[in-house]
Amino acid sequence: MRLYLQSSHLVAMIAIALSVALLLAIRFRPATWRGVLCEAVVANLGAIAAVIAFEVLTA
Numbered sequence: 001m002r003l004y005l006q007s008s009h010l011v012a013m014i015a016i017a018l019s020v021a022l023l024l025a026i027r028f029r030p031a032t033w034r035g036v037l038c039e040a041v042v043a044n045l046g047a048i049a050a051v052i053a054f055e056v057l058t059a
Contacts, residue, residue, distance in 0.1 A: 003055050012054075013047045016050050017044045018043075020046050021043035024042065
């Protein structure tokens, strides 16, 4: 199975990552730069996983 990520998928990844990062920041309120970095990594991984899962389900 081939995955074709297009510009619309990249826009979706950015939107999901930003919204998840905002929700995590509101929930956990990190005080250090390491906390912010960890939340950003988690948000980006979640966004990539969500877009790939959607691509697999609709393929």
